[in-house]
Amino acid sequence: MSVPAARVKVTGSSKASGDIPLTEAEVVVSGGRGLKGPEHWGMLEDLAKALGAATACSRPVADAHWRPHHEHVGQTGFAIAPNLYIAIGISGAIQHLAGVNRSKVIVVINKDPEAPFFKAADYGIVGDAFEVVPKLTAEINKLKGK
Numbered sequence: 001m002s003v004p005a006a007r008v009k010v011t012g013s014s015k016a017s018g019d020i021p022l023t024e025a026e027v028v029v030s031g032g033r034g035l036k037g038p039e040h041w042g043m044l045e046d047l048a049k050a051l052g053a054a055t056a057c058s059r060p061v062a063d064a065h066w067r068p069h070h071e072h073v074g075q076t077g078f079a080i081a082p083n084l085y086i087a088i089g090i091s092g093a094i095q096h097l098a099g100v101n102r103s104k105v106i107v108v109i110n111k112d113p114e115a116p117f118f119k120a121a122d123y124g125i126v127g128d129a130f131e132v133v134p135k136l137t138a139e140i141n142k143l144k145g146k
């Protein structure tokens with residue numbers, strides 16, 4: 001059934017934040033409550049940009065409106081299977097893992113060496129995200145000759 005043209009008016013369009021749709025991304029950079037607030041997402045976005053990655057988040061982050069709900073991964077969010085999933089300041093609760101455990105390679109950055117996510121990680125960095133992430137981004141950009 002076609003809709004009469006006069007009854008359809010496009011008033012704007014919206015796009016998921018970031019350039020790459022989360023469910024199609026080969027690389028995903030994801031943040032949790034360890035990032036402390038939405039004002040700190042710039043460093044995560046810088047890393048995602050350096051890697052050509054999509055951004056994602058844990059559920060409490062979306063519930064707190066730090067990030068939009070379409071970025072929430074896990075049991076009650078999107079299930080994704082990228083080649084590389086980088087989890088920053090995310091504890092690794094079972095409900096979160098349910099949405100990301102099909103990722104080929106998981107890298108975890110967490111300041112708590114006992115964080116459960118390390119058990120599911122291929123590579124782990126124990127450290128403060130606010131120190132580690134900007135350094136990682138700078139090194140990646142250096143390798144890219146930027």
Ligand SMILES: Cc1cc2nc3c(=O)[nH]c(=O)nc-3n(C[C@H](O)[C@H](O)[C@H](O)COP(=O)(O)OP(=O)(O)OC[C@H]3O[C@@H](n4cnc5c(N)ncnc54)[C@H](O)[C@@H]3O)c2cc1C
Binds near residue numbers: 061091
């Ligand atoms: C029915 C149900 C469904 C759920 N569905 C989902 C879901 O789909 N997705 C989901 O994500 N959750 C889901 N949850 C919630 C889940 O149980 C966890 O509460 C949630 O995943 C925790 O989010 P988080 O890791 O961001 O926060 P937290 O558990 O608070 O972890 C924050 C982490 O950040 C680390 N950290 C703190 N500061 C720093 C720093 N400066 N640098 C580095 N690391 C730091 C801490 O060591 C900690 O490990 C669900 C829960 C229930 C009951």
